[in-house]
Amino acid sequence: MTGSKPGVGKEPRTGRSLKAQQRRQEILQIAMDTFAARGYNNASLQEIADRAGVTQAGVLHYFRSKAQLLTSVLELRDATDIEQLGPERPRGMAFLRHLVDTVRRNAEREGIVRLYAVLSAESVTEGHPAQDYFRDRYTGLRAMVTEALAEASELGEIRADANLEDAANAIIAVMDGLQVQWLLAPDSVDMTASTDRVITALLAELSTSRT
Incomplete structure (x- = not known):
């Protein structure tokens, strides 16, 4: 993404x-x-x-x-993500499953994960040259995940009255938080399994079958 x-x-x-x-x-x-x-x-x-x-x-x-x-480094990182996503992103729930696959690939490229974690945290400091980049990136990520959830709602995969923005924020927060934990203790944190568990639980909560 x-x-x-x-x-x-x-x-x-x-x-x-x-x-x-x-x-x-x-x-x-x-x-x-x-x-x-x-x-x-x-x-x-x-x-x-x-x-x-x-x-x-x-x-x-x-x-x-x-x-x-720094800008060129971030562009190189983005080019890698675009290549992995392919010419057209999955729709609805399939996109959320794609996020789990993304985490699985990230577990095999520690350098990219560390770059993102370090620079995204550092970018909140005053005057950091990547601050606009990460602000825009998070805006784009929230919009992309929210759009996928809206598609899932239109397809009848989740309830129409679900709070999609809150769900998108939670998914992104879990993915980024797990990256930091994994970088500090890779043998103790399974990013893929934990992300899959959270997204599965969230989708169950948003499911049309929930009363």
Whole structure:
């Protein structure tokens, strides 16, 4: 699932040669790992440059600023989510089941999960360059899940009088909260099973068969 992206800085420079494109991807991946491990505020361009084997000027050749580098990292994360979702998202209850599949895939990509958890929490601080990104992302996620619940209502899968916005907020909160618990204790937290349990219980509560 993806939301809107922040308009931080200008578009990154794109090298013409294959070698330049490969170097840009290397820097982007190193920046992703660094931001995930240290957060945006604690990570430095010098650290990223050292890990990439280039100078700070070399990093800035591809990304005009640290904020632009962060934007490109978040765009790469979103591109991965879009690829996994496919050309058309499932409708109604099928979309909620898709969320469980998303959690299952996330359990196999710890770096992406850590990046999201660290930066989303850090973005609430004043002046953070990803604040608009995550605000827009959560708005988009709430709208997407609420729309899927509305489709389920239209299909007769859940009650028409259900509070869809509250249900959407609960689903997103559970998924994000489980990510943090899993990152801290991966052997003790089964994100997929817990997400499936909560969504199943929520759908049972919203079911048309409930009196």
